[in-house]
Amino acid sequence: MGAPLLSAMSANASTLATTSAGVARRRAWDWGIEKFIYLSSLVAIAIIVLIFFFVGREALPVLTSPQVHEEVTLSTMFLPQNYGTPEAPLPYVWQPVGVHPKYSVMPLLLGSLKATLIAMLFATPLALLAAIYTTEFAPRWIREFIKPIIEMLAGIPSVVLGFFALIVLATVLQDLFDLEYRLNAINAGIALGLAVIPIVYTICEDALTAVPRSYRNASLALGASPWQTAWKVVLPSALPGVFAGIVLGFGRAIGETMIVLMASGNAAITSWNFAEPVRTLSASIAAELGEVVFGSPHYHVLFLLGVMLFVITFTVNWIGTIAVSRLRKRLAGADR
Amino acid sequence: MRKRIAILTIAALVLSASALIAQQRNITVKGSDTLVILGQRWAEVFMSKNPGLSIQVTGGGSGTGIAALINGTTDIAESSRPMKDSEKASTKDKRGKDVLELPVAVDGLAVYVNDANPINELSLTQVKGIYTGAVKNWKDVGGRDERIILYSRENNSGTYVYFKEHVLENADYYPTAQTLPGTAAVINAVAKDTRGIGYGGIAYGKGIKHLRVKKDANSPAVEPTMENVLTAKYPISRYLYWYLAGQPSGDTLKLCQWVMSADGQAVVEKVGYYPLSNTDRTKFAALVGGAAPAKAGKKGS
Numbered sequence: 147m148g149a150p151l152l153s154a155m156s157a158n159a160s161t162l163a164t165t166s167a168g169v170a171r172r173r174a175w176d177w178g179i180e181k182f183i184y185l186s187s188l189v190a191i192a193i194i195v196l197i198f199f200f201v202g203r204e205a206l207p208v209l210t211s212p213q214v215h216e217e218v219t220l221s222t223m224f225l226p227q228n229y230g231t232p233e234a235p236l237p238y239v240w241q242p243v244g245v246h247p248k249y250s251v252m253p254l255l256l257g258s259l260k261a262t263l264i265a266m267l268f269a270t271p272l273a274l275l276a277a278i279y280t281t282e283f284a285p286r287w288i289r290e291f292i293k294p295i296i297e298m299l300a301g302i303p304s305v306v307l308g309f310f311a312l313i314v315l316a317t318v319l320q321d322l323f324d325l326e327y328r329l330n331a332i333n334a335g336i337a338l339g340l341a342v343i344p345i346v347y348t349i350c351e352d353a354l355t356a357v358p359r360s361y362r363n364a365s366l367a368l369g370a371s372p373w374q375t376a377w378k379v380v381l382p383s384a385l386p387g388v389f390a391g392i393v394l395g396f397g398r399a400i401g402e403t404m405i406v407l408m409a410s411g412n413a414a415i416t417s418w419n420f421a422e423p424v425r426t427l428s429a430s431i432a433a434e435l436g437e438v439v440f441g442s443p444h445y446h447v448l449f450l451l452g453v454m455l456f457v458i459t460f461t462v463n464w465i466g467t468i469a470v471s472r473l474r475k476r477l478a479g480a481d482r
Numbered sequence: 483m484r485k486r487i488a489i490l491t492i493a494a495l496v497l498s499a500s501a502l503i504a505q506q507r508n509i510t511v512k513g514s515d516t517l518v519i520l521g522q523r524w525a526e527v528f529m530s531k532n533p534g535l536s537i538q539v540t541g542g543g544s545g546t547g548i549a550a551l552i553n554g555t556t557d558i559a560e561s562s563r564p565m566k567d568s569e570k571a572s573t574k575d576k577r578g579k580d581v582l583e584l585p586v587a588v589d590g591l592a593v594y595v596n597d598a599n600p601i602n603e604l605s606l607t608q609v610k611g612i613y614t615g616a617v618k619n620w621k622d623v624g625g626r627d628e629r630i631i632l633y634s635r636e637n638n639s640g641t642y643v644y645f646k647e648h649v650l651e652n653a654d655y656y657p658t659a660q661t662l663p664g665t666a667a668v669i670n671a672v673a674k675d676t677r678g679i680g681y682g683g684i685a686y687g688k689g690i691k692h693l694r695v696k697k698d699a700n701s702p703a704v705e706p707t708m709e710n711v712l713t714a715k716y717p718i719s720r721y722l723y724w725y726l727a728g729q730p731s732g733d734t735l736k737l738c739q740w741v742m743s744a745d746g747q748a749v750v751e752k753v754g755y756y757p758l759s760n761t762d763r764t765k766f767a768a769l770v771g772g773a774a775p776a777k778a779g780k781k782g783s
Contacts, residue, residue, distance in 0.1 A: 229654070234615065236657065243637040245652045253657065317674070326629060328675060329660060411660035412636070423660045433636045433661070436542060439569070440549050 201456060204449035217443040218249040223450075240414035240425065242434065242444045249447050251454070253414035257331070257424035258400055258455075261410060264335020264420060265342050265399040270392055272339075273346035281354040282376040293351070300344035308408030311337035316409065323421075329411030331424045337405045342395040349394060353387020354380060386469045386476065393466035397459045403428040427451050507733050511539045513547020513560035514640055515664070516683065517722050520587060520753045521560055527749055528737055535733055544640040551725055552576055557734055559725040562589065562640030579728030585721035585766050586741055588756040590711035591645060592684045592692040593718075594669060596676045601625045603694040603703035606717055609649055612679060615656030620677065632659035633671045633680035641665070644720050645681055684711070711756050722755065730770065742767035 207214045208223075229248055230236030238250035276296060280289045315337060316328045325332070357380045365375040381388070403426075411423025412433065431448050438445045511521050518541035525537035547559035552572050570581045593609055595601055604612075604623060611617040612630055621627045634655055635642040642661075646652065662668050665682035672678040673689030684692065684706045694703035697717040710716040730738050740746045747757035758766065 239654060239657060241637070241654045243643060244646055244654065248654065327631065327660070328671070407663075412662070413658050413660045415657045423658070425661075433663070434638055436546060436638060438638070439545060440553075 198456065201449055201452045205446060205453045207446045208443075208450045211446075214443040214446055217247055218447055223249050223251045223447070238414075238416045240430070242447065247444065249444075250414075250416075251427075251447075251451065253416045254425055254427045254430050254451065255454070256416055256418075257410070257414065258426040258428070260331040260418070260420060260424050261334045261338055261406055261426055262396060262399040264332055265338035266392065266396055268336050268339035269342040269346055269395060269399075273343045273391070273395075274350050274388060276343075277347050277350035277354055278376055278381065281351055282372065282380060296347050297344050299340060300348075302340075304341055304402060304404040305408070307337050307340050308405040311405065311409035325421045327411060327421060327423050329409060329423050331410065331420045331422065334406045334410035334424065334426075335420075337409045338399045338402055341402055341405060342399050345398055346391045346395040349391030350384070350388050353384040353391065356387065357383045383476075386472045390466040390469040393462055393469065397462040397466070400462070401428055401455060401459050403432045407432055427455050431455075507535050509535070509537045509558065509734055509737060510556045511537060511558040511560060511724075512542060512550045512556040514544040514562040514722070515541045516544075516562040516589065516640060517560040517587075520722075520750060520755060523749050523753050524737075524741055524746065528740055528746075531740075532733070532736070537737070543638050544643075545638060548725065551581075551727060554727070557726065557730075558737075561723045561725060562720070563643045564721075564723065565725055573727055577727040582726040582729060582769060584724040584726070584738060584742070584769055585758065585762065586724050587722045587747075587750045588711060588719055588758060589722050590684045590706050590716055590719040590756065591641065591649075591681055592706045593695060594672045594680045594682070594687075594690045594692060596672055596678055597689050597691055598676045599625060599691075601693065602691075603696060605696040605699050605701075606649060607698065609695070610651065610653070613645075613650055613655055613659065614653045615658070628677045631675055631678045632656060633668050633675075633678055634659040634661050635665075635668065635682065636661045636663055639664075641682060645718075648720070649681075649718060708756055712759055719756075735770065738770045739767070742770065 208218065209220065226237030227239070227248070227250065228235065228237075229239040229250075238252045239248040240250055240253050241248045273296075276292070280292050284292065311333055312329070316333045319325060319330075319333050319336075320328050323332075361379055361383060362375055365379040366372070370379070406424075406426045407429040410426060410429065412425045412429055413423040414425040414430075415422050431451050434444070435448050438448060511525065518539060521539040525539045529535055529537055544559075544561040544563055547556065547561055548565055548569050550556040551559035552569065554577055565581060565583065573579070573581050593604065599620070601620065601624060608617065608623050612623070613632060613634070617623060618630055619627060620630055632655070635645075637643075646655065660671070662671055662680075666687075668680035668682045669687035669690055672680040673687060680690075692706050694705045695717055696703045704710050704716045706716050706718075711719045724738070724741070726734070726738070729735075742758075742763055744763075747763060750757040757763075
């Protein structure tokens with residue numbers, strides 16, 4: 147719609163000064179720019195497709211190659227095995243380097259989930275309450291003060307957050323709760339939470355702001371207190387957006403690498419004890435891919451971990467997108 | 483006229499510069515992070531003696547260096563573990579040459595505990611038991627009634643592989659072993675954890691102590707000192723290697739010969755590792771072909 151209008155305007159302007167040759171040149175220019183922008187958008191898509199294709203192709207031998215199957219199959223990756231001794235059986239072991247490599251991904255999957263769960267439990271309430279406060283209650287100057295500071299948290303490089311968790315946070319938590327391990331899921335999760343807060347906050351804040359003024363006015367006019375209005379009217383209307391924020395935060399947390407690499411202890415343990423160290427999918431890829439023998443089963447397994455992460459984050463982001471579009475429809479429908 | 487002279491001068495400069503670049507001789511060295519500092523020191527000293535020669539030393543890990551050797555993207559691979567037979571076979575496949583294995587220095591692995599830990603010595607069997615999860619409490623090896631917290635290296639490190647093969651005898655590390663990205667990180671972790679145990683290069687750090695290690699229950703406990711490592715009294719020591727595809731020639735040959743000479747080995751000590759013993763040096767220098775062995779041997783004696 148914009149393009150014909152623009153070219154019509156430029157055509158108008160040019161007839162004043164130049165001949166029809168000038169018009170044609172301008173039209174060609176417009177056409178070229180439009181195609182260039184169109185191609186730029188295609189490049190982004192092409193890169194994603196290529197990455198997915200490459201990662202998938204490198205992971206494929208785990209499913210198909212008999213050579214790889216001598217060392218690892220999907221069932222040895224996902225199902226419990228007879229590792230360890232009869233007295234101390236270990237059903238899941240991630241130890242890909244050694245005489246008998248062992249590739250159970252369950253500890254890594256569990257590790258990723260544990261760290262992410264802590265991160266979400268820590269970040270979601272903080273970010274959501276902060277968003278409610280800044281949109282519904284805070285005077286303008288406080289909002290202008292808090293909002294950029296929370297958003298600045300997103301600008302802190304994850305390696306700095308990881309270092310902070312490794313040196314400072316771990317000691318504080320250990321002293322506070324008398325934990326057996328310095329580096330553990332709680333420590334990594336809280337540090338991850340710091341990276342997630344600005345994402346959840348920003349999206350929740352947008353969602354809450356997008357709730358039409360008329361909702362609040364109607365609620366207040368009916369005698370509800372500002373708190374009742376915020377909690378029972380504004381928040382439910384913004385729920386899909388809030389949900390989208392949480393989901394995108396989850397995607398960020400599960401894919402984040404540097405923080406967990408530094409703060410989690412990286413031990414591939416299968417347990418639900420959150421005070422024990424964890425090893426995540428992303429940290430395993432980061433730690434091991436640099437050294438792995440090119441084309442070995444270990445190499446292909448690491449790419450399969452990448453595919454797993456890709457699928458998890460992709461699914462989660464997709465759900466988030468759907469939630470956002472639902473919010474838009476709902477609010478647009480309510481306005482009419 | 484003046485302009486033309488200026489142009490000619492510039493052209494001449496450019497030409498001579500490009501001629502210089504073309505003449506620049508290059509050697510690439512890549513691999514073990516344990517060896518990277520030593521490799522760089524060697525390169526600096528050797529380049530200062532051989533102007534016009536450029537040696538690039540990069541780390542990345544033993545596996546990275548070996549992969550680069552197989553793919554022909556490095557002249558020399560540095561490794562803190564011996565190359566596997568399968569890797570030697572792939573090098574032969576891809577490069578058409580046999581691998582030349584050159585032990586260039588010796589490294590000892592220490593077992594660390596926190597300063598506050600009353601334990602001072604362990605046998606190799608006890609260390610193995612601790613790292614494989616058979617021993618979980620310090621009191622089982624004569625210490626306090628506390629859980630043992632294991633610190634290990636990331637599985638991409640030559641140190642991890644060496645420790646697994648020679649101390650754990652190929653058994654798996656217990657899953658609770660936390661993996662850290664370097665010797666410094668392990669030392670730091672053990673210094674902060676009174677129940678911790680770690681292993682790595684013989685490096686000193688505040689808050690930790692090196693255990694004396696017994697080869698078996700009846701043998702004497704040996705401290706990881708230079709003397710004990712060189713005389714092989716200390717049970718956890720290893721060679722550090724250079725790998726080449728086939729016999730070197732030209733500058734690479736000269737570099738290898740020099741590294742195996744008394745001069746080259748003197749650098750090893752400055753960096754903090756252990757030079758090869760004289761017998762080892764003579765023996766291994768002979769691996770580098772040409773007229774080298776006699777010359778290197780003479781220098782060493």
